[in-house]
Amino acid sequence: MGLLTNVPLMIVPFIVYNLVVLGLVPVAGTDPWAATVMTLSMVSGAAWTMDMGDLMVVLGLFLLFFEILKATRVGPGSIIDHLLSTFVFVAYLVEFLLVRSAAHSVFFILMAITFIDVIAGFSVSIRSATRDVSVGGHY
Numbered sequence: 001m002g003l004l005t006n007v008p009l010m011i012v013p014f015i016v017y018n019l020v021v022l023g024l025v026p027v028a029g030t031d032p033w034a035a036t037v038m039t040l041s042m043v044s045g046a047a048w049t050m051d052m053g054d055l056m057v058v059l060g061l062f063l064l065f066f067e068i069l070k071a072t073r074v075g076p077g078s079i080i081d082h083l084l085s086t087f088v089f090v091a092y093l094v095e096f097l098l099v100r101s102a103a104h105s106v107f108f109i110l111m112a113i114t115f116i117d118v119i120a121g122f123s124v125s126i127r128s129a130t131r132d133v134s135v136g137g138h139y
Contacts (some may be wrong), residue, residue: 005070006077008085010065010114014092015054017110018053022103029082033106054086060113064120071121074128101126 019025019034030066033053040048092111095102 006039006081006084008081008088008117009067009070010060010085010110010117011088012063013110014095014114016059017056017102017107033104038080050056050097051106056106057109057113060110064113065085067117068120068124070129071124073076074125078125082118082125085118087104 016025019116033051033056035052036052037052037055039050043050067085071078073081089111092114096107096111
């Protein structure tokens with residue numbers, strides 16, 4: 001179980017994005033991220049539409065919440081978690097720069113969410129660690 005808690009959750013949108021782009025998850029249309037997932041009629045009379053790209057961004061934000069919760073853990077496993085999250089961000093960055101199908105706003109936003117995960121993870125860990133160290137404290 002300890003190994004699974006160190007798996008960066010932001011790898012899930014990365015894998016799903018690549019599965020959709022490779023055609024392993026069928027989505028209609030030339031731009032799979034523009035495919036409509038659902039449309040709801042609002043009380044105001046307007047129609048609210050969520051497309052596949054919006055759903056991916058919401059998934060990324062949802063997983064970011066749990067990644068920040070994981071960052072509050074203190075211990076040797078947190079270092080591995082931060083290192084793996086950094087590797088996932090580097091994978092996003094390399095794919096964004098080198099792969100044609102990754103040059104999309106949905107992928108860029110997911111990459112930005114992953115960057116926030118890395119920065120927030122390190123920041124929360126540093127902040128938590130400073131509270132564990134008592135400077136000039138009494139024993």
